[in-house]
Structure formats: C-alpha cells, structure tokens
C-alpha cells in the first residue's frame with residue numbers, strides 16, 4: 476500500500492494511519508482525517524479507494540499541524556474583529572450623536588463577517604462533526620434583525636459557536652451586545668433619515684408658502700394701485716348738503732378746522748372726471764346738491780348769496796387748478812357759473828322725471 480497523499484510506498488514509511496477498516500477505538504479519528512483531507516486538500520478518499528485508504532504519519536502530521544494553525548488563525552481573527560467592532564461602535568455612536576451627517580451603520584459590519592465554524596477536534600464525536608458540517612453549509616450572513624438579537628436563535632443559526640466554556644459564553648454575550656449596538660445604530664440612522672425627509676417636506680412647504688406670500692403681496696400692491704385705500708372721512712358730515720343752513724355751518728368750520736379740511740381735500744382729490752368741466756361739476760355736486768344750489772347765485776343778490784363767498788368753493792377751485800394745469804381761472808369760473816345758473820333747470824328736469832315715473 477502507498478500513502479494516499481504523498482504516494483510513498485508503505486514499505487519505506489515507518490507507520491501509517493488507516494482511514495477506514497480501523498479498530499473501534501480509531502474509527503472516529505480515521506473518518507475525521509478523511510474529512511480534513513477532503514476539506515483542505517480537496518481529495519475525496521472513500522473506503523473502497525483504488526489507490527489507497529491510508530496515509531503516512533508524516534502527511535498525517537502535516538495535516539494535523541495545518542488544522543491547528545488554521546484554528547489558531549481563526550481564533551485570533553475573531554478576537555481582532557470583536558475589538559475592531561467595539562472601537563467602531565464607539566466611534567459610530569459618538570459620530571451619530573455629535574454630527575448631523577448620517578453614517579451608514581452597515582459599514583461597521585465587515586463584509587467578511589461570516590464567522591466560520593470551528594473545525595471539530597480530533598476527539599470530537601462523529602455525530603457532532605456531521606452536524607457541524609451541516610451548520611457550516613447553512614452558514615448565512617448575519618442579518619441585524621430583532622430575532623437574531625436573541626442569543627439562542629443566533630446560536631441555532633450557527634452564527635455563534637455554541638461553546639459551553641466560560642470564554643465562549645462571554646464571547647457570545649459580547650457579540651450579542653455588539654449586535655444590539657449595531658441594531659441601535661441602525662434604528663438611529665433610520666430615524667435620522669426620517670427626520671431629514673420631514674425637514675425636507677417642511678422646507679418645501681415653507682418655500683411654497685413664502686412664494687405664495689410674495690405673490691399675494693405683489694397682488695395686494697397691484698390692487699392698491701388700482702383702488703386707492705378708503706381714506707378717513709370721519710370728520711366730514713353726510714354730503715351733499717340739501718339745507719343751506721347746514722352747509723353754512725360746515726363751511727364755517729372748514730376754514731377753521733385743519734383736520735376736517737384735510738379730509739375734505741383728499742375726498743375731492745379722489746374724485747375722477749375726464750376733464751376740468753366734468754371734474755368741477757362733480758366736485759360741486761358732491762358737496763352742494765342741485766336743490767341747494769338753486770338758492771345760490773354766481774354774483775350774489777340780496778336774497779341769494781354768491782357761491783364764490785364760500786370757503787368750500789375756494790378749496791374745490793384750488794384743487795381743480797392743481798389737477799388741470801392748463802385750465803385758466805376764467806375757464807373754471809365759467810363752468811361754475813353755468814353750473815349754478817342751470818341748477819334750477821336740473822331740479823326741474825329731475826322733478827319731471829319723478830312725476831313721469833309716478834304717473835306710469
């Protein structure tokens with residue numbers, strides 16, 4: 476027989492390790508060696524292997540040594556990972572609290588963090604070894620979900636080695652805490668994204684409201700130009716006057732009381748009128764009714780006073796002159812004279828219209 480691995484003749488080698496056909500005591504070890512050969516060297520040795528079902532002690536030594544070496548490296552890497560994670564978790568927590576810039580929690584988990592199963596020891600029971608192999612096959616990447624936070628479920632899924640010794644238990648707890656940290660960080664991250672999206676929504680709302688406000692202000696400004704605001708007329712009596720006595724009292728006050736005069740002037744200024752004559756007629760009519768104007772004259776008689784005597788009339792004339800710069804005083808006077816003279820005719824026409832309306 477030859478060594479299945481180095482292919483040296485058994486005659487030239489001191490002793491051999493039989494993989495199968497062993498005594499009961501060595502049967503487990505033999506099968507375990509076959510498993511390791513398959514695992515590390517990718518050579519599948521079966522019990523009816525045509526080449527050989529044994530290996531030399533030298534090859535066996537190499538295999539055992541390599542297995543030990545591999546386990547040692549794995550253990551060291553695991554320690555490194557948990558130390559690294561602890562530092563990372565601390566940093567991430569500090570960063571998250573200190574700054575508003577979100578960090579991706581996922582990156583604290585190294586990509587290669589699919590913890591491999593500890594390979595079973597030589598003395599390990601064969602049934603457990605098969606079970607472990609199954610676990611290794613089902614080894615899945617770690618998902619940070621609440622169900623995984625449970626130590627038992629994590630162990631069940633083969634994420635953590637189910638070591639019963641104290642060190643193993645501590646490591647499991649440590650990992651559990653780290654997972655909880657990571658989960659917490661993920662939740663914080665999610666919340667931050669949520670807050671950020673809300674901030675964005677609010678920001679957009681504020682922007683659109685501001686735009687609307689600006690548009691409204693603009694609109695109001697435009698409206699103000701078209702319709703001058705209602706001015707204060709609180710000091711003025713109801714006009715036009717129908718009673719000459721009331722008008723005389725008002726006219727007396729208007730030359731004495733500044734505030735009242737200001738209100739009257741602004742009222743007259745706001746009157747329209749396509750030209751000077753129409754403005755003058757409208758202005759006089761808004762203060763002196765035609766019915767009252769019948770009792771006035773242009774030049775004045777012992778019975779009927781002249782319109783020119785009154786302060787109110789002078790105010791109207793002044794405003795007209797500032798409004799229509801091209802109109803001469805003679806023009807303005809002529810319009811006023813006609814207005815006063817024809818007051819009687821206008822009242823007569825109005826009465827006729829009323830009578831006609833009543834007769835119908």
Ligand SMILES: [Zn+2]
Pocket residue numbers: 478479480481482483530531532533534535
């Ligand atoms: Zn060999």
